[in-house]
Amino acid sequence: MKHYPVIQLHQVSKVYRNGTVALKDLNLVVPEAQFVSLVGASGCGKSTVLRLIAGLGSVSSGTIDWGIDAAQRKLAFVFQDAALMPWATVKDNVQLPLKLGGMSSQYSQGLVAQALKVVGLEKFAHNYPRELSGGMKMRVSIARALVTQPNILLMDEPFGALDEITRSKLNSDLVDLWLQHRWTVVFVTHNIYEAVYLSNRVLVMGTSPGRIVADIDIDVPFPRGEDFRTSSVYNEYCRTVSEHLAAAMRFSDMVGF
Incomplete structure (x- = not known):
C-alpha cells in the first residue's frame, strides 16, 4: 500500500555564517508511516537535516514542504542525550x-x-x-x-552512547512501538547494522557538502527478530550500505575534503 509524502525536502542547502556548506541541493521524500534512517560519516549533515525538518534552523535555499497541514502535524524530537x-x-x-x-x-x-x-x-x-x-x-x-x-518522530542518534546489548534491546522495542503507532520516523545513526534492522529505507549521506548518495530499500517485512539479525539477507543489506558509505568517503578524500 502506497502512502502520501509527509516530508519533502527540495534542493535544500544550508550554509552557516562562517561559510561552511553543511548541505547542498539535498532532496528527500519521506512517505507517511515510513521509517527512514540517515547514515554517514561525522560532519555529513545528518543532524542538520533533522534540525531543519524540526524547524530548529532555517534553510539557506530550497524548500521543506509538508503533506499534512500544521494543525495535524505533531512532531517529537529525541536527542542524542536524554537531557x-x-x-x-x-x-x-x-x-x-x-x-x-x-x-x-x-x-x-x-x-x-x-x-x-x-x-x-x-x-x-x-x-x-x-x-x-x-x-x-x-x-x-x-x-x-x-x-x-x-505522528512524526525525529531521532538523533538516541542509542549511540549505549552498550550493544542495551542498544539491541531498545532497537527491538522501537520497532515494536513503530508497528503499533505507525509514526513517520526519520532516524539518524552512525551504525549501519542499526539502520538496516530498523528501517524501510536507509539513506547514505556523503560529506562536504552533505548530500544523499544512495537510497536503499530494506525489502524485508516486519516484525523483524533475531532471525533477521543473523540472516544472510541482513548481512547483504549491511554490506551494501557499507559499500555506498565507503564510496562516499573515498570521493570526499579525492576532492580534498
Whole structure:
C-alpha cells in the first residue's frame, strides 16, 4: 500500500555564517508511516537535516514542504542525550512538554502514565534519573517525546552512547512501538547494522557538502527478530550500505575534503 509524502525536502542547502556548506541541493521524500534512517560519516549533515525538518534552523535555499497541514502535524524530537532534569522524578520529566504547553496537571497525568507504560517504566514513575541505567534514561526521553502523541518522530542518534546489548534491546522495542503507532520516523545513526534492522529505507549521506548518495530499500517485512539479525539477507543489506558509505568517503578524500 502506497502512502502520501509527509516530508519533502527540495534542493535544500544550508550554509552557516562562517561559510561552511553543511548541505547542498539535498532532496528527500519521506512517505507517511515510513521509517527512514540517515547514515554517514561525522560532519555529513545528518543532524542538520533533522534540525531543519524540526524547524530548529532555517534553510539557506530550497524548500521543506509538508503533506499534512500544521494543525495535524505533531512532531517529537529525541536527542542524542536524554537531557533529563536531575532534580525531577521520571514522571515530572515526562510531563514537562505538556506542562510547557499549558496542559493542566489533572489532564496530563493520564497521558504521562500511558507514555511510561508504552516504554515499560510505569513502575519507575517516582524514581530520579540518578537511580536509572543509561538505557532507562533513554526510555524516559522517548516517553517524553511520545507523551505529546506525535505522528512524526525525529531521532538523533538516541542509542549511540549505549552498550550493544542495551542498544539491541531498545532497537527491538522501537520497532515494536513503530508497528503499533505507525509514526513517520526519520532516524539518524552512525551504525549501519542499526539502520538496516530498523528501517524501510536507509539513506547514505556523503560529506562536504552533505548530500544523499544512495537510497536503499530494506525489502524485508516486519516484525523483524533475531532471525533477521543473523540472516544472510541482513548481512547483504549491511554490506551494501557499507559499500555506498565507503564510496562516499573515498570521493570526499579525492576532492580534498
